[in-house]
Amino acid sequence: xxxxxxxxxxxxxxxxxxxxxxxxxxxxxxxxxxxxxxxxxxxxxxxxxxxxxxxxxxxxxxxxxxxxxxxxxxxxxxxxxxxxxxxxxxxxxxxxxxxxxxxxxxxxxxxxxxxxxxxxxxxxxxxxxxxxxxxxxxxxxxxxxxxxxxxxxxxxxxxxxxxxxxxxxxxxxxxxxxxxxxxxxxxxxxxxxxxxxxxxxxxxxxxxxxxxxxxxxxxxxxxxxxxxxxxxxxxxxxxxxxx
Numbered sequence: 602x603x604x605x606x607x608x609x610x611x612x613x614x615x616x617x618x619x620x621x622x623x624x625x626x627x628x629x630x631x632x633x634x635x636x637x638x639x640x641x642x643x644x645x646x647x648x649x650x651x652x653x654x655x656x657x658x659x660x661x662x663x664x665x666x667x668x669x670x671x672x673x674x675x676x677x678x679x680x681x682x683x684x685x686x687x688x689x690x691x692x693x694x695x696x697x698x699x700x701x702x703x704x705x706x707x708x709x710x711x712x713x714x715x716x717x718x719x720x721x722x723x724x725x726x727x728x729x730x731x732x733x734x735x736x737x738x739x740x741x742x743x744x745x746x747x748x749x750x751x752x753x754x755x756x757x758x759x760x761x762x763x764x765x766x767x768x769x770x771x772x773x774x775x776x777x778x779x780x781x782x783x784x785x786x787x788x789x790x791x792x793x794x795x796x797x798x799x800x801x802x803x804x805x806x807x808x809x810x811x812x813x814x815x816x817x818x819x820x821x822x823x824x825x826x827x828x829x830x831x832x833x834x835x836x837x838x839x840x841x842x843x844x
Contacts (some may be wrong), residue, residue, distance in 0.1 A: 658701065730824050793806055
């Protein structure tokens with residue numbers, strides 16, 4: 602008899618608890634782990650994305666600058682060569698910082714325009730974009746053309762093709778052109794002050810195809826930054842739906 606009364610009291614307690622949950626219109630939520638809390642924190646997410654973009658920029662700078670130096674396209678003074686990649690020490694950090702700023706700027710502009718850029722937003726597309734960018738840089742160093750005009754036109758077509766294939770946004774194109782022009786001007790100033798030099802310059806102190814390389818690099822880092830920002834956007838959307 603006592604066992605029966607105990608079972609009845611337990612069942613009544615459980616049913617009353619269910620009624621309270623149903624009456625309040627709420628459902629129990631699973632506890633959030635520290636990883637989810639960190640990702641949904643925008644400041645932490647911004648720092649994580651910036652660090653990842655900086656690392657990618659440093660790696661690409663080391664690899665791509667190695668191609669340019671090996672082909673004697675860019676020349677550094679002997680006293681500034683200080684790494685196994687035959688490059689000045691300041692080149693990778695500068696490229697990493699620029700990559701982080703570009704990769705964070707693209708999603709910010711997209712959010713200002715209303716919603717994140719969703720054209721071909723998967724990692725396989727981003728990796729293909731990186732491969733095409735490396736190929737364009739490789740072509741500028743190792744493919745021989747009859748003259749620099751043909752090389753510049755070819756690289757310009759390839760760079761625009763990279764934008765059309767992996768971006769196709771007007772904001773991406775505008776940012777790519779603007780940042781490429783600023784980077785070209787900065788490079789002109791560095792060469793003018795004797796920091797390094799280009800062999801056979803045909804556009805003031807630099808090579809005429811350099812803006813095409815900068816444009817392709819901006820589009821590539823913008824794609825990586827957008828892909829990384831998609832995780833924050835998805836978590837915010839899920840949190841909004843849960844609330």
